[in-house]
Amino acid sequence: MAVIEVEPLLTRLTGDEKHAPSAYSTLDVLWVLYDRVLRVDPDRPDDPDRDRFLLSKGHGPAAYYAVLAARGFFPPDWLDDLAGADSPLGHHPDRLRVPGVEISSGSLGHGLGLGVGTALGLRAQGRLAPRVYVLLGDAELDEGSNHEAIAYAGATGLDTVTALVIDNQSASHGWPGGIASRFTVHGWTAVTVDGRDHDAIAAGLAQAREGAPHVVVARVEQKGI
């Protein structure tokens, strides 16, 4: 799969997409995850030992849908009726309707808690290989629920969790001191990368270490510019 395969699919989707900037902001990170990192198989979407990818920032899932279609989780024809009355693809994804979608999201601040629980559940069942990746937005970090999860995952050294924060500088009051520091103060390892540089994203993800959860802050162009 090459990213050039995804872009035409993404274009098909944009007709009624209300969150196009947020959709495009995630494209390269999603691409790297599904092309190089995630151990997922569209033929075995319920494999208990698969990696989990949780799109917490459910807004703007166009890029997510395009990547899933490109990877074969559902037919590309589905992309032509985004949010239609009979379409399984809405402006916020539904795990009960879209193969490969791990959580239904849209309301912000839910994915990281679900991700922590997923990681704990896998560990409790002796499944130590799967990693849990949770993608958030910088504005989404305003939701206090995220900080409950950040603090607990850090305190317990939940090292199978990796958060990815797409930073398009859309948080109303910004993050003085930087986003990464919000995680590192609770014991996470953190790296900030260019969110359009595929090699940098992959290298950032690879820096996860035993004993601590990891966050990759992926900076992209500012929303609206």
Added chain:
Amino acid sequence: MREAFVDTMSRLIEEDPRTALVLADISAAAFEPVALKHPDRVRNVGIREQLMIGVAGGLALTGLRPVAHSYATFLIDRAYEQIKLDLAHQGVGAVLVSVGASYDGSTAGYTHMSPMDVQLIDTLPGWTVHVPGHSGEVAPLLAAAMPHDDPVYLRLSTQVNDIAYADAHLLRPVRHGSRALVVAVGPMLAPVLEATRGLDVTVAYTHTPRPFDTTGLRALAGSGNVALVEPYLAGTSAHVVSEALSDRAHRLLSLGVGRVDLHAYGTPADHARRHGLDPTGLRAALTTWL
């Protein structure tokens, strides 16, 4: 009831590797022995109730059967959106077990009261709600909730009846009469029995208001007069009764906790009196209505 929950829950964790418990500090000390033995399946996330439900949802997504526990006001009121979205909307369930029902925490004031918890849960589809009236009902209700994956709310109280009825999933008549059916939910049975002494009414008890036994209701409500006495917000089950009896003339009296922030302390008995849920208040309301 809380002790029965701790004992039963600890046993279930020992017996079933699918069982997990998530706490937010409340009752953590009571569960410490089993937490030390099964640290992967007994998790205290600290005073983080939103996370507690999110974690429960994540555990369920991996196939475990999570139980989350705290005071009702923190477990239900504070974490309502997580209950809505992190459980059933994901296609998974959990067992939520609360303490501090309605005005059990009367000396703590309104910050520690949740008379609206059942009504909040009732806004969501598919939930079973158990409101035991005796500690002896807790263990069988909790054990029965564990083998499946559906959402269950188990509401524990310090207010109790004299007798446990394990078989009260449906409306269980405990007194027979002809002028009206009085439905007593959970710990309302004891004051209702005292309040209706000498009255020509049927009293039926249930510890499971959801799903409500509408078949039993129709069979017992031949007089057309139905009084609901619930230990949470008055009228919580009124819509169920109205729908079940929509094809026949009927009168409905809904008694329960009033929609008022009393800004008052005192004992649970004081609050029951203020809400008209003590035997004297109940008898006055019922006889006036009859």
